Amino acid sequence: MRRIYTNHLLCSGCRACSVACSVVHFGVADDARGAIQILRDPIAGFEYQALCRICEDPECVAACMAVALSIDRETGRVLFDRDRCIGCAMCVMVCPHHAIVPDRRAGKAIICDQCDGREVPACVTACSTGAIEFIEVEEEAGVKR
Amino acid sequence: MKNSLGIMRSRAAIVDLTDGSVRYEDTPPEVVRSYLGGRGLNVAYLHRMLPPDVDPLSPANVLIIGTGALTGTGAPNSGRFNATTKSAETNRLGDANCGGFFAPKLRYSGIDRLIITGRARRPVLLRIEDGRVGIEDARSYWGMDIYEIDTALKRDMGASSEAITIGPAGENLVRFASIMTGVKNAAGRGGTGAVMGSKNLKAIVAAGGGGLDIADPDGLVELNEKLKHYLTDSTIVKVLGRVGTPLLYEVSNYLGTIRTRNSQDSQFEDTLNAEVIHEHVEKMIACHSCVVHCRHRNVYKGEGPEYTTVGLLGANLGISDTADVIRLNNLVNRLGLDCASTGGILSWAIELYQRGIIDDSITGGPIEFGDYDLAVRLINSVATRDGFGDILAESSQAADKLNDPERNYLTAIKGLPQSDPHDCRYIKAFALGIATASRGADHLRSRPTLEVFDLPSELLREIYGADVDRDPTSYLTKEIVVATHENIYSIVDSVGICKFICHGFNSPKLLKYEHFSQLLEKAFGASFSVDELKAIARRIVDLERAFINREGVRRPDDTLPRRYFEEPLPHGVAKGHRVEREKFFEMLDRYYRLRQWDEEGVVPEERVAELVAPWSGEEREAR
Numbered sequence: 001m002r003r004i005y006t007n008h009l010l011c012s013g014c015r016a017c018s019v020a021c022s023v024v025h026f027g028v029a030d031d032a033r034g035a036i037q038i039l040r041d042p043i044a045g046f047e048y049q050a051l052c053r054i055c056e057d058p059e060c061v062a063a064c065m066a067v068a069l070s071i072d073r074e075t076g077r078v079l080f081d082r083d084r085c086i087g088c089a090m091c092v093m094v095c096p097h098h099a100i101v102p103d104r105r106a107g108k109a110i111i112c113d114q115c116d117g118r119e120v121p122a123c124v125t126a127c128s129t130g131a132i133e134f135i136e137v138e139e140e141a142g143v144k145r
Numbered sequence: 146m147k148n149s150l151g152i153m154r155s156r157a158a159i160v161d162l163t164d165g166s167v168r169y170e171d172t173p174p175e176v177v178r179s180y181l182g183g184r185g186l187n188v189a190y191l192h193r194m195l196p197p198d199v200d201p202l203s204p205a206n207v208l209i210i211g212t213g214a215l216t217g218t219g220a221p222n223s224g225r226f227n228a229t230t231k232s233a234e235t236n237r238l239g240d241a242n243c244g245g246f247f248a249p250k251l252r253y254s255g256i257d258r259l260i261i262t263g264r265a266r267r268p269v270l271l272r273i274e275d276g277r278v279g280i281e282d283a284r285s286y287w288g289m290d291i292y293e294i295d296t297a298l299k300r301d302m303g304a305s306s307e308a309i310t311i312g313p314a315g316e317n318l319v320r321f322a323s324i325m326t327g328v329k330n331a332a333g334r335g336g337t338g339a340v341m342g343s344k345n346l347k348a349i350v351a352a353g354g355g356g357l358d359i360a361d362p363d364g365l366v367e368l369n370e371k372l373k374h375y376l377t378d379s380t381i382v383k384v385l386g387r388v389g390t391p392l393l394y395e396v397s398n399y400l401g402t403i404r405t406r407n408s409q410d411s412q413f414e415d416t417l418n419a420e421v422i423h424e425h426v427e428k429m430i431a432c433h434s435c436v437v438h439c440r441h442r443n444v445y446k447g448e449g450p451e452y453t454t455v456g457l458l459g460a461n462l463g464i465s466d467t468a469d470v471i472r473l474n475n476l477v478n479r480l481g482l483d484c485a486s487t488g489g490i491l492s493w494a495i496e497l498y499q500r501g502i503i504d505d506s507i508t509g510g511p512i513e514f515g516d517y518d519l520a521v522r523l524i525n526s527v528a529t530r531d532g533f534g535d536i537l538a539e540s541s542q543a544a545d546k547l548n549d550p551e552r553n554y555l556t557a558i559k560g561l562p563q564s565d566p567h568d569c570r571y572i573k574a575f576a577l578g579i580a581t582a583s584r585g586a587d588h589l590r591s592r593p594t595l596e597v598f599d600l601p602s603e604l605l606r607e608i609y610g611a612d613v614d615r616d617p618t619s620y621l622t623k624e625i626v627v628a629t630h631e632n633i634y635s636i637v638d639s640v641g642i643c644k645f646i647c648h649g650f651n652s653p654k655l656l657k658y659e660h661f662s663q664l665l666e667k668a669f670g671a672s673f674s675v676d677e678l679k680a681i682a683r684r685i686v687d688l689e690r691a692f693i694n695r696e697g698v699r700r701p702d703d704t705l706p707r708r709y710f711e712e713p714l715p716h717g718v719a720k721g722h723r724v725e726r727e728k729f730f731e732m733l734d735r736y737y738r739l740r741q742w743d744e745e746g747v748v749p750e751e752r753v754a755e756l757v758a759p760w761s762g763e764e765r766e767a768r
Binding site for chain 1: 217218219221224246249250253292295296299304305327328329353354355356357358359362363365366367369370373376377427428429430431432433434435436438442446448668
């Protein structure tokens, strides 16, 4: 199984990932509507990719009153039923990774679906520095340990 | 005309700061087809809206902030806008291209172009959200430097907002004040920041909206990925991504063409080489959607330096300490000053002092090259217009006060100090390019870097569509070289993409007309053939020329700094080279003929009528 992994040290802050995400999901270019967000501060001096880290015990799922969020037992991924989302933004507030984006126009949450159906997620195809990779979980574990 | 703009949006907000009114319009499709966006549409509006002889710092001046046709689409390096106005520095065309994150955000907020006239009674800012423009009180921000206001606006307007701002230099109407975004990106040239300051406009904030509709989402993402690979495989993109523009310093220095101590000399210290600068860099970062990431985050709380800053605040001021030059870079960015004019004007004054043309009675004390503390003092005094700084703040217009009315010691054309740290006595196409550039002595209108690459004749024929002389010191065929580069750069500026990935700027490869055509098709379903894009390019160059013709520009203005004609270069490969007056003007004549301008460099009336014709469709409809 492959997952999206990020390395903020390689991130140039360009937001091409967020744009690509919004384009393939909504047909609209708008980096504010990408499920991956680049937090950057030119004065403090950092670039950081915020996206769903696929927590083991996700707080967003527990906080969702509308039962729009659930856990895929097989993959551990957070599944999002957009139709059920009431836009209360509880998930946005509790996510420790700032990884859920409020889509204020649609009144819905935006959360990474790992680009289900695409061979490689759009954010990964857009990244020019190797800061976002789509790799086997086992491989990543091997690298890290 | 086949109407094939697809879903391409070109929405303008016209703001009158005097009466506080805002009007919205979709730019007429005929005009979009003729001028595309960015720099092209900006000059179309400026030429239409601004009568001749307006004081650039008066409420009548028009300031246009226009995003490129591809800005914000995620196309490689497509984060750019142009600020276009009548220049406070030259009293002619002021037009500056700028990266960062503001331009895409402006489009996502629902506006593609802001056209600002009038003058607010007190400091204001514009806030754009969901396609609407609000005029808000900005008194509490007035006086802040660029870092301070960037921080304050993020705090007050939301962390995801993006802004363009002016610093103290813009507020104090310094004629080479920049419009800034973030802590470093500048619409630097021509005093756009002074025009903004004259309107009492401290900042423009884009806060978000509905984004930009894309015609073929999967097709666009796929094309962007393909172009990403094509570009990042290129050697020059890799090198620029590693050390940024300072790599050009070493090239110019080796050739003996790095402007040193106000162009009195042409070689300088190795302490400003890219690899040395890199020891002071934390990380290389990017503008919006950029695949190059040539921006340095330096260790002195700032971003940069670029080659221009290294050259003009380093070698040209005789300052060699690497950290000092980077600190000067950060200082001009904080104050919102154009680094190129700052370096050019300071060095001019120092040489005049050195030669005894001015003395302590005007400078307030000795000024000399190589003095970092003095440079800091002078730069601060320019931004606040204190003492001698008040004179320097007038840029080339200080010539009389500086006792050099003929500007014999100023490296400037059409009143604009030269931005390129490269001395143009050696490469003749560079010389012609800065002489004909519509905004004054500036390399970003045409820089034909390929001249130094020693490319094979066959490749040159393919690029220029004609046989051109391979010798960079030759005067022959350079008009073809300059015009070819001017044309494609006018398009890359109009689609909102960075020149660093544009064919011809640093490489014989990278993005060409056909790539821009493909991107417009995928993004908006807009069909612009390569031939149409080339016609648009010629239109933009001609209309900019018609604009400056109307402001009085003629053949005698398309000349070079005196020194380039009279004094041979002293060092390196370029030793002994200068520009021969007669051959230069023959080259200029050939350039005019190629452009189909008259012998005075004036765009013929029939052509001007053609250039403004696209607007008449709108008038018909509006009755």
